[in-house]
Amino acid sequence: MVLSNKKIGVAVAGLGFVGGGTHVPAFKKIPGAKLVAVIDVEEEKARKVSMKRNVNYYLDYKEALKNSEIDAxxxxVPTPFHYELVSEAIASGKHVLCEMPLxxxxxxxxxxxxxxxxxxVLLMPDLNFRFTPNYVKAKELIKQSAIGKPLAVTFSEFIPAKDLAVQWPSNSWAWNIEKSGGYPDFTLSVWSIDLVQWLLESDIEDTQWxxxxxxLSGIDNFIGYNTIGLIRFSSGAVGxxxxxAYGCSWRRG
Ligand SMILES: NC(=O)c1ccc[n+]([C@@H]2O[C@H](COP(=O)([O-])OP(=O)(O)OC[C@H]3O[C@@H](n4cnc5c(N)ncnc54)[C@H](O)[C@@H]3O)[C@@H](O)[C@H]2O)c1
Incomplete structure (x- = not known):
């Protein structure tokens, strides 16, 4: 694929926690890309972001895809809508950076x-841990054999329940197994599952969860979780x- 020197025109669809909070501001710092439009089904949100960033906004995703300034x-948007929106973007000849889980x-x-x-067209899953400086450094050190051949890995992620309840209240798509594929532990595991395979350059071939x-009492309908996966890589390494997601100040119900 040949890419020209022209700035890539980008639209961000979904202006919630990650789209509005992270992707939109990030484009200010990417010299090769230009934010052209923002899209959300909630007009208030779309208008607010478009005014702040001085770009067009759309409520209708399909309408946005007709804009020839948008290359990518x-x-x-919430995971249950990814398939439809990504398919439509691809059919319109747009490149896609899609949030995870794909x-x-x-x-x-x-x-x-x-x-x-x-x-x-390019379809890139947003595996952002691969670009996080401490993990990039870890990868570099592993490649330099700083710790020899890794034989075991542990990864632990704790999210205070009150923060998760703000990000994804109990009525959010993220708690609906049919829509999201699992509870938030399912959604939030995808980056680290990719990370450990990327770091060890080996696929996970066996897991037990x-x-x-x-x-938790104190937060409406919030289900605290502790989820543990035992993994074996094809290299023989284990993890x-x-x-x-729990919280120091919340008692178990
Ligand atoms: N990369 C990361 O670190 C990271 C972090 C959190 C969430 N995510 C992923 O990002 C995605 C979104 O999660 P979120 O927490 O930002 O959700 P959210 O509920 O906070 O925001 C989603 C936004 O999409 C809008 N929307 C819904 N349907 C739409 C449609 N058809 N067209 C346009 N807009 C639509 C909603 O109005 C809302 O503003 C999920 O797949 C999630 O797993 C990634």
Whole structure:
């Protein structure tokens, strides 16, 4: 694929926690890209961001895709809508950076990959841990054999329940297993599952998961979780992944 020196015109679809809070401001710092438009089904949100960034806004995603200034779309809407929005962008010849999880099922993700390949556009899953400076440094050190050949990895992620409840209240898509594929531990595990495979340059070939879900009193309908995955890589290395959302000031119900 030949890319010209022209700035890539970008639209961000979904202006919530990650689209509005992270992707939109990030484009100010990317010299090769220009934010052209923002899209959200909530007009108030779309108007506010468009005024702040001095770009057009759309409420209708399909209408936005007709804009020839848009070369690429960042899909940052809730996961259950990724498949549809990414498919439409690909069909319109736009490149896509899609939030993770790409889709709730592997089959759908593979289909999106095939569609992008056939259309000759880039579909990039937003695996942002690969660009996080401390992980980039870890990868560099592993490559330099600073710690020899890694044989085991542990990853632990704790999110205070009160913060998660603000990001994804109990009525959010993220708590609806049918829409998101799992509880927030499912959604939030995808970056680190990719991270450890990227760091060790080996695929995970076997996993076992156990979870403890307990309602927390003090936050409406919030289900605290402790989820642990035991993993084995094809290299023979092993690992433990731990995802936890609880809070010091919240009692278990
Ligand atoms: N990369 C990361 O670190 C990271 C962090 C959090 C969430 N995420 C992922 O980002 C995605 C969005 O999560 P979020 O927490 O920002 O959700 P959110 O609920 O905060 O925001 C989603 C936004 O999309 C809008 N929207 C819904 N349907 C739309 C449509 N058809 N067209 C346009 N806009 C639409 C909503 O109005 C809302 O403003 C999810 O896939 C999530 O897993 C990634």
């Amino acid at each position: 779309v960042v899909v940052a 889709t709730p099922t592997v089959v759908e993700s593979e289909k999106l990959g095939e569609k992008a390949k056939k259309a000759g 156990i979870s403890n879900y307990s309602p 433990v992944l731990h995802y936890c």
